[in-house]
Amino acid sequence: MKKGIFSALIIFCLLFSVYTMVFSQGNYNKIDVSFKDTVLVGKGGKFDLKGETFYYNNKLYAPVSTMVKVIDGEGLLNEKKNEISLRTYKDIPECNPSNGEIFVYGILMSIDFQNRELGIEQYLDDNSTKISSRLKVRDDVVIILERNNNKMNIDFKDLNVNDKVGIIFDRFGLVRGIIMSK
Incomplete structure (x- = not known):
């Protein structure tokens, strides 16, 4: 009886781990990219992005945090909406x-x-x-x-x-x- 319960528990754990591996992939895709050493220039200065930028489908991808620095602006992350708002200026924190x-x-x-x-x-x-x-x-x-x-x-x-x-x-x-x- 104990061996049967133990075996059922092991089978349940294995099935659950396979289930979580299969369905935890979410919005991830494997892609082939070409990394490029790129220099971004803007109002905020010149930024050398060695190993941080890549090309995919003829488009350049760079970190948002660096793009915000290049435009000398501000980026605000709204985790609830999964949204990043970019501003081309730095705002003043409210008077306290x-x-x-x-x-x-x-x-x-x-x-x-x-x-x-x-x-x-x-x-x-x-x-x-x-x-x-x-x-x-x-x-x-x-x-x-x-x-x-x-x-x-x-x-x-x-x-x-x-x-x-x-x-x-x-x-x-x-x-x-x-x-x-x-």
């Missing part, structure tokens, strides 16, 4: 007041490019936090220009006096993000 960050609106009155400082005339309302008119800008500041439904990153040197801006200050009082609307 519970971490001591502040968001203000204003107009640029002066720009000191050498010392990375801004002069601002702040737009105030009943809920505004008053800030100094001289603002120190972080080296890693993210600046976004918004026009209609389009966004793009610009450099600190592209700012102009009289630009209308939204500014995010980190908890140390330094500018970490600037949003310009045209």
Whole structure:
């Protein structure tokens, strides 16, 4: 009796393992590809992809993470939808007041490019936090220009006096993000 139960259990395990091997293949196909050493060039710089790119059916395939770096953008993975969203710009993380960050609106009155400082005339309302008119800008500041439904990153040197801006200050009082609307 024990040998019969043991034998049935072994047969069941073998059948289950064969079943899982057969049906676990899912969306995988074996293909023949030709690997190429490729250089990708874009706004984000020049990237040498030795052994990372390949050709299949006359199409070049490269890692998404590298493509995002080449366009100097951002890639967002949604694991629930099995979807990757690519942006051609780097977005600014939202202002986090519970971490001591502040968001203000204003107009640029002066720009000191050498010392990375801004002069601002702040737009105030009943809920505004008053800030100094001289603002120190972080080296890693993210600046976004918004026009209609389009966004793009610009450099600190592209700012102009009289630009209308939204500014995010980190908890140390330094500018970490600037949003310009045209």
